[in-house]
Amino acid sequence: MAFGNKEKLPRVHQKINWKKEATMLPGYIIILVWLIFTAAFLLWILAASFSTTPEIMQGNVFKFETGVHFENYAVAWSQQNVARYFGNSLLYSIVGCVFTILISAPASYVLSRYKFICNKIVKNSLIIAMSVPAVMIVLPIYAITASWRNAPDRLIFTILMIFFRVPYTTVFLLNFFQTLSRSYEEAAAIDGCSPAGTFWRIMFPLVQPALVTVTIFNFLGIWNEFFMALIFASSQEIAPVGVGLLQIVNSMKYTGQYGALFAAVIIVFLPTFLLYIFLSEKIIAGVTGGGVKG
Amino acid sequence: MIIGIVSIVLPVLALILQCVFAGFSILCIPSIVTAVFAALAFWKKGPVLALVTVFMAFIQICTLNIQLTAILGLLSAVASVFLMIDCEKFREAHPELVDPKAATKQMIIGFMLPCIITLLVMYAYPVIRTFLMSFFDMQNITAPIAEWSFVGLGKYSKIFASQSFLRSLRNMIMIWVVGGVITLALALLFAIILTSGIRFKKFFRAAIYMPNVISAVALATMWIQYIFNQQYGMLNSIIAFFNGAPINWLSTDMKFWAMLGSFIFGAVGYYMLIFISGIEKIPADLYEAATIDGASKVQQAFKITFPLLKGVTKTNLTFWTINTATFYLWSKMFSPVDTEASVIVPVMYLYDTAFPSKGNIQADAGAAAAVGIVLAVIILAVYLIMNKVIKDDDIEL
Numbered sequence: 001m002a003f004g005n006k007e008k009l010p011r012v013h014q015k016i017n018w019k020k021e022a023t024m025l026p027g028y029i030i031i032l033v034w035l036i037f038t039a040a041f042l043l044w045i046l047a048a049s050f051s052t053t054p055e056i057m058q059g060n061v062f063k064f065e066t067g068v069h070f071e072n073y074a075v076a077w078s079q080q081n082v083a084r085y086f087g088n089s090l091l092y093s094i095v096g097c098v099f100t101i102l103i104s105a106p107a108s109y110v111l112s113r114y115k116f117i118c119n120k121i122v123k124n125s126l127i128i129a130m131s132v133p134a135v136m137i138v139l140p141i142y143a144i145t146a147s148w149r150n151a152p153d154r155l156i157f158t159i160l161m162i163f164f165r166v167p168y169t170t171v172f173l174l175n176f177f178q179t180l181s182r183s184y185e186e187a188a189a190i191d192g193c194s195p196a197g198t199f200w201r202i203m204f205p206l207v208q209p210a211l212v213t214v215t216i217f218n219f220l221g222i223w224n225e226f227f228m229a230l231i232f233a234s235s236q237e238i239a240p241v242g243v244g245l246l247q248i249v250n251s252m253k254y255t256g257q258y259g260a261l262f263a264a265v266i267i268v269f270l271p272t273f274l275l276y277i278f279l280s281e282k283i284i285a286g287v288t289g290g291g292v293k294g
Numbered sequence: 295m296i297i298g299i300v301s302i303v304l305p306v307l308a309l310i311l312q313c314v315f316a317g318f319s320i321l322c323i324p325s326i327v328t329a330v331f332a333a334l335a336f337w338k339k340g341p342v343l344a345l346v347t348v349f350m351a352f353i354q355i356c357t358l359n360i361q362l363t364a365i366l367g368l369l370s371a372v373a374s375v376f377l378m379i380d381c382e383k384f385r386e387a388h389p390e391l392v393d394p395k396a397a398t399k400q401m402i403i404g405f406m407l408p409c410i411i412t413l414l415v416m417y418a419y420p421v422i423r424t425f426l427m428s429f430f431d432m433q434n435i436t437a438p439i440a441e442w443s444f445v446g447l448g449k450y451s452k453i454f455a456s457q458s459f460l461r462s463l464r465n466m467i468m469i470w471v472v473g474g475v476i477t478l479a480l481a482l483l484f485a486i487i488l489t490s491g492i493r494f495k496k497f498f499r500a501a502i503y504m505p506n507v508i509s510a511v512a513l514a515t516m517w518i519q520y521i522f523n524q525q526y527g528m529l530n531s532i533i534a535f536f537n538g539a540p541i542n543w544l545s546t547d548m549k550f551w552a553m554l555g556s557f558i559f560g561a562v563g564y565y566m567l568i569f570i571s572g573i574e575k576i577p578a579d580l581y582e583a584a585t586i587d588g589a590s591k592v593q594q595a596f597k598i599t600f601p602l603l604k605g606v607t608k609t610n611l612t613f614w615t616i617n618t619a620t621f622y623l624w625s626k627m628f629s630p631v632d633t634e635a636s637v638i639v640p641v642m643y644l645y646d647t648a649f650p651s652k653g654n655i656q657a658d659a660g661a662a663a664a665v666g667i668v669l670a671v672i673i674l675a676v677y678l679i680m681n682k683v684i685k686d687d688d689i690e691l
Contacts, residue, residue: 020491023591027487031498034484038501041528045516059526103349107409110402122410129417133620133673135641135666137420139427139435139648139659144415146436147321155355163416170409189394194385196342196401224509226623227641231649242511249515250630261519269512276507280500283507287564288571 049073049262056258072263076248080255081236082264085244088233091154092240093222096161097215100169103162105211108173109199113185123174129167134227142231157233161225165218172217176210177203213286216279223272241268298336301347301377304370305329305354308363315363324354328370335377339385342404344378349408427663435648435659449664453643459665462638465550469639470618473554473561478610480562482603485569486595499570503563510560514627517556518544544628549636553628561617565610572606573599608684615676619669640665 021028047061050068055061076082111123145156180203188198204211226242234243248264276283305328312322328350335343351371355364428449430442453459484502488495505513521528522543530540543552576599584594622641629637633646648662 021493024487024490024492027490027492030483031487031492031502035498035501038504041516041521044520044528048520057525059531103408103412106405110405114398114402116402122406122413125413125417126409129413131616131673132417132421133616133666133669135620135644136424136670137417139663139666140420140423141416142648143423143436144420159352160416163412166409166412167417194341194401195394195398196404197382199401199405220507224511226511226626227620230626230645242509245509245511245515246627246630249519249627258519261515265512265515265519268509272508273504276500276504280503281496284500284503284567287503287567 045262045265049259049266051259053256053258056262069259072257072259073267075257075260076264076267080248080251080257080260080264081244082241082248082267084237085239085241086267088154088238088244089223089240089242092158092161092225093219095158096165096222097218099158099162100165100218101211101215104166104169104214105173105204105207106199107166108170109177109203111170112174112177123171126167126171130171134164138228138231145232153233153235154238157229157238160228160232161222164225164228165221168221169214169218172214173207173210176207180206213282216275216283217286219275220272220283244268297373297376297380298332301332301344301370301373302329302336304366304373305332305351308354308366308370311366312363324350325367328354328374332370332374332377335374335381338400339381340400340404341378341381341385342400344374344381346404346407347374348378349411353411424663424666427660428667429660431658431660434657435662437659445660449658449660450668452658453661453664453668456643458633458635458638459640459643461635462640462643465637466618466621466639468550469554469557469621470615473558473618474611474614477558477561477614478565478607480558481565481610482569484562484566485573486599488566489570489573490591499567503567505560506563510623511627513560514556514624517552517559518627521556522552546634546636549628549634553624553637557621557624565614568606568610568613569603572603576602604684608680611680611684612677615673619673640669644669 044061047064048056049072050064050070051061051072052066052069055063055066111119141160145160148156184202184206185195185198188202189195193201223240224242225240229240229243230246233239236247239247245264245268248261252258252261305325309322309325309329312318312325328347331343331347331350334340335347348371351367351374355367355371426439427442429444429446431445431448432442488499492498520526524530524540524542524544527543529543533540542548580598581594584598589597620641621639622645625633625637625639625642628634633642644662644665647658647665650657
């Protein structure tokens with residue numbers, strides 16, 4: 001279950017067995033067609049984001065006849081408000097991730113370590129809560145938050161995102177706390193450390209790999225959140241990137257700046273894509289190893 | 295010492311001002327709880343109690359509805375943080391005061407409370423309220439319960455009489471059946487190819503899963519603005535290359551299939567990963583024995599892999615059902631301004647019923663809640679049926 005401590009076996013260089021490879025040729029072809037399609041359209045979008053609208057319309061984005069138009073990015077970033085959407089999303093994601101861990105990790109630790117009356121009930125409720133679709137809860141939450149007249153909408157949306165990620169995060173961390181040895185707590189107790197202090201000083205740092213994995217998922221989840229954002233954060237000032245991009249697409253009919261549109265798409269696409277390039281192993285291990293939805 | 299008194303006084307002050315200017319209401323409760331916990335933390339010198347105080351103080355910022363009281367709430371949250379540090383320091387200086395049993399109990403309560411509050415506020419209460427709302431008629435979502443009028447199953451008969459809701463259900467079933475078959479078949483195919491000892495497995499796996507991590511709005515925009523574009527789009531360029539007539543992919547007839555196709559492209563990777571994890575758990579000696587006996591790769595897939603993947607298939611079907619029932623983003627992207635019948639799905643119908651964008655349509659929160667309940671019942675029913683039909687008793691996966 002614990003990642004990262006897999007021993008790397010020394011790699012033996014084998015000669016390519018061409019006969020064996022040949023039997024898998026159909027497999028290679030299928031996968032490659034899929035990948036070439038993916039790569040082709042991503043590259044086209046990237047090229048289009050550096051082209052002018054007439055060039056895009058004529059379909060020659062790879063020629064760059066009028067040069068590389070970096071100003072598309074400037075237009076998208078400032079004129080089309082992408083900077084603001086980007087900042088909003090960053091704020092929601094970072095604050096959301098931190099507070100989700102602060103709520104979930106202690107709860108998860110207590111649930112996996114101590115027996116108390118409603119332990120089982122809370123565990124099961126968390127698992128049920130994880131699969132409750134957003135449509136079941138948005139209407140009453142809208143009613144509740146409407147009465148929080150004073151709270152800034154940004155704060156409300158951040159709190160919702162935190163609450164939304166807590167069940168998943170808590171359940172994800174349960175397994176990891178269970179695998180830790182009890183001798184840590186015993187040793188800490190002998191040294192006079194309080195139980196809560198033991199958690200923050202010893203147990204919390206020990207599950208760090210799991211915290212990183214779950215935080216990646218929380219970050220992706222909040223960054224890509226759309227349905228809740230459309231209801232609770234749809235105004236220009238506080239919209240995250242998803243809703244913001246929808247607004248840019250809708251206003252495209254009037255502005256017609258296709259180059260800037262594709263630049264905006266690339267800006268929205270890049271953070272999670274870069275995150276994925278560096279952390280894909282960890283993400284994929286989290287999806288399959290965690291055994292819970294991502 | 296002083297910080298303890300400050301963190302008790304601040305929520306009390308906020309509470310008093312709130313009561314004086316806005317009257318006492320349910321919104322005052324978080325402030326009372328904050329003050330009580332601050333007092334308890336101060337008295338018992340419990341850092342965990344102080345942690346709860348911090349949490350409650352944040353909730354009170356949201357509920358207090360006068361500018362001044364909210365600032366007081368914020369200050370009390372800050373004060374509580376200092377109180378927590380103070381308590382911890384006090385504890386460290388006086389270890390003889392610590393009773394291990396009481397400390398453990400305190401920790402359990404303090405650590406569980408935020409999580410339990412989350413469950414109650416974000417899940418238990420809303421689910422129950424949605425369920426109740428579906429049997430009532432109300433002006434708008436925010437109407438207090440006192441203004442609701444009971445209509446029994448009236449809202450359910452209303453939505454099932456609505457053409458657009460029926461259309462949305464039909465679309466949803468199409469996505470579930472057609473999309474499900476294609477997605478799971480492709481996912482299984484990729485999973486088998488990737489686990490058959492292919493080279494660059496890790497890279498291929500990561501590349502196919504990639505659309506799942508990038509913003510779906512960006513992905514949908516790429517499909518709509520590029521691949522399906524009539525003038526310069528990829529599909530029509532390919533058709534033009536073979537001298538075919540260009541197709542308007544986003545016309546009313548084609549839109550649904552365009553949406554489904556692009557959705558499947560993004561979804562396959564996730565189900566593939568689940569299948570791969572299932573296949574990798576099948577003992578390798580089964581395949582070795584089959585190879586020695588002369589079974590081909592295709593035979594091995596049908597005789598060994600598929601029968602042993604029942605459990606994983608069930609997992610995938612469950613996720614697919616939840617995914618389809620809550621399908622919304624792609625519909626919205628394919629009909630961004632006005633909802634179009636060709637791509638409408640239940641969640642979209644719910645959204646339009648609860649938050650109508652046009653002024654002349656009356657919001658109907660009760661009907662919207664009924665849609666939510668119908669979706670939840672569908673998910674639950676599919677889940678229960680699947681548990682009955684597919685038993686994964688064959689292998690310990």
